[in-house]
Amino acid sequence: MHQSTPLICLLEDDDSMRFLMSSYLEKSGFRVIACATSTDFFAAFEQKKPDCVLLDLNLPDEDGLVVLRKIRHYSNLPLFVISSRSGEQDRLAGIELGADDYIIKPFHPRELIAKIQNILHRNAKSASQGSTLVDMPAAIIPFEGFVLDFAQRRLTTARGEWVVLTRGEFNCLATIIKARGAVVSREQLKDAISRRQDPPQNRTVDSIICRLRQKMEQAGQGGTLIMTVSGYGYQLNPNALQKR
Secondary structure (H helix, E strand, C coil): CCCCCCEEEEECCCHHHHHHHHHHHHHCCCEEEEECCHHHHHHHHHHHCCCEEEECCCCCCCCHHHHHHHHHHHCCCCEEEEECCCCHHHHHHHHHCCCCEEEECCCCHHHHHHHHHHHHHHHHHHHHHCCCCCCCCCCEEEECCEEEECCCCEEEECCCCEECCCHHHHHHHHHHHHCCCCCEEHHHHHHHHCCCCCCCCHHHHHHHHHHHHHHHHHCCCCCCCEEEECCCEEEECCCHHHCC
């Protein structure tokens, strides 16, 4: 199979499920690395650099949500949680930690393939044309203590240090920066982060903003950059864009 074919890294501890999913993915035109433990997964992840991750939560050596948190610490690649854990707490945790979708077992294989193809297509389109959020005069926007690069989807400090963001965190920040101090509603932020048929809840948006603030504070700035507008949404501190 040609090396440009998307590579899927599957982490699933159940032998029969891992075999069935791998077979279906390969028949659908993907290359597949199938792992049963998080140890094997991270070894393959570092060596092979997959294009997408499919992550089960019930693993023998580590909880899948812990694995998800580790992945999102340094990578924004497309990631789907696929789990039999259908409780609201697990689903919210998965999305809040940065999963692009949370698929509950049992599921229809064609639905999974369609979702993978859609997200990879959108990512490829964004990489070739730039983010759809970039309709501003400049693709690189400096603001108090930070620089947001829309084309590279990257946040750095004024010192050049990279602040690793999940896809949802970047999209929320980009939407707020794009507003240039105007108030952004929670509905607008839900639209910015949603890639699923079921829209995220307000709680999900608030959790993403909370994590975003924490990361910016840990980088040495950002405590008052994103302001809460009670009952409505968020806005960038109006003074932030003036402080270059």
